[in-house]
Amino acid sequence: MKRKLYRFAALTTVIVLLTTFINTDSINAHINSKYPWVHVTIQKETNRTExxxxxxxxDEALDTLPSHIVTSIKSKNGLNITLTVESNEKWSGQAxxxxxxxxxxNEQPSLKNYPLDSEPPILNGFSYNEKFYVALHELGHVYFFRSEKNTHDFQTFEKTVSTKSADGKISWLEEPxxxxxxxxxxxxxxESAAEAFALFVVSPDILKACYPLHYNFMRKLFDREYTETPNSIITRINCKQ
Structure with a gap:
């Protein structure tokens, strides 16, 4: 009887230790993108779920983009992503x-429930739609940063939506x-280019109706069209239809 109890106790101990090891290993496991060329760094004080x-x-934002844009974002160096907590800063994404x-x-910016003239487009905390939108916006920046020397896309965008005086003052042909x-x-x-980049994916109908210069540029850039995303962040758009 005692031998059976000892065996039971030993087996229970092994199960507990194994479960603890698995849970701890799961908690400490590195968070990776589905894209092997996306390199993720997680700083202290971040929330694992966030x-x-x-x-x-x-990953979902990258999934929605056409291959030629993803290739430019990837470049030869891949893409480094850092998750951090900067509670004294307003920004939620920065490229x-x-x-x-x-x-x-930035998982914990200094404020939430921003008005529409501030960043990020937070309505009620960090919803998944808002993370998706911010990711698209920042990927738009990366695309223009990395394609500028080869294709001059950003210079073309500038000439499409604005003119510049000799002293650098912008005159909008169509407001952002x-x-x-x-x-x-x-x-x-x-910022106007990155916003239009993101909105072309999530709210193309409104972008097309209100900002045809921005829409037509992105339509040529993406070489495809998108359908309106349910529950997309249309309140961010400054559109008077």
């Missing part, structure tokens, strides 16, 4: 023009599709 949702949203830094996603670029005094054209 981090997984950001990478899932990024860098160099070929190594890539994109940062959201208030956000207008509220930022720097990089207005870059």
């Amino acid at each position: 981090s997984k949702d950001w990478i899932k949203a990024l 860098y023009p160099d070929l190594t830094t890539g994109i940062y996603f 599709p959201t208030i956000y670029p207008l509220s930022r005094k720097v990089n207005q054209l870059a």
